[in-house]
């Protein structure tokens with residue numbers, strides 16, 4: 001298993017130095033690879049718009065797909081993970097939160113930590129939902145905002161793993177963003 005670490009250094013104010021670290025491992029689990037392919041299929045369904053990525057997500061618990069989502073699937077400027085969470089409705093509505101506990105969110109791209117629209121970031125939503133594990137395809141490229149999703153998830157005890165060898169497939173629906181830089 002390959003392990004890699006990245007350090008980001010920010011200078012939000014001249015007097016404050018904030019250092020955050022994130023450390024992810026690759027997963028070689030065949031089930032993880034399978035659900036990531038489902039997430040990539042979802043990302044492929046997303047219609048590109050200027051200034052936003054095309055991402056796909058699949059929420060899984062106990063080897064069962066609870067829901068899927070892709071960027072802008074639901075009305076508004078919605079994100080893939082946001083849609084996947086919103087689409088889960090337990091038979092008894094009050095139990096929806098129970099369903100999230102112990103679930104894994106597969107997403108083609110690192111969950112966002114800042115939204116230019118001002119909407120609540122997916123990282124906050126995943127932490128609030130008490131998701132156990134996040135499996136992603138690629139880190140968010142630095143084209144639009146600096147993303148600290150992985151570090152924030154990990155600081156809340158959520159395991160973050162990366163599926164190897166899917167970067168090209170996860171980037172493919174995002175050529176409209178890449179080409180701007």
Ligand SMILES: *[C@@H]1O[C@H](CO)[C@@H](O)[C@H](O)[C@H]1NC(C)=O
Pocket residue numbers: 037038040041044169172
């Ligand atoms: C997603 O779309 C790309 C580009 O059109 C294609 O190469 C790839 O096979 C698709 N992947 C899935 C899982 O549907």
Ligand SMILES: [Zn+2]
Pocket residue numbers: 079080081082111112121122123
């Ligand atoms: Zn998001």
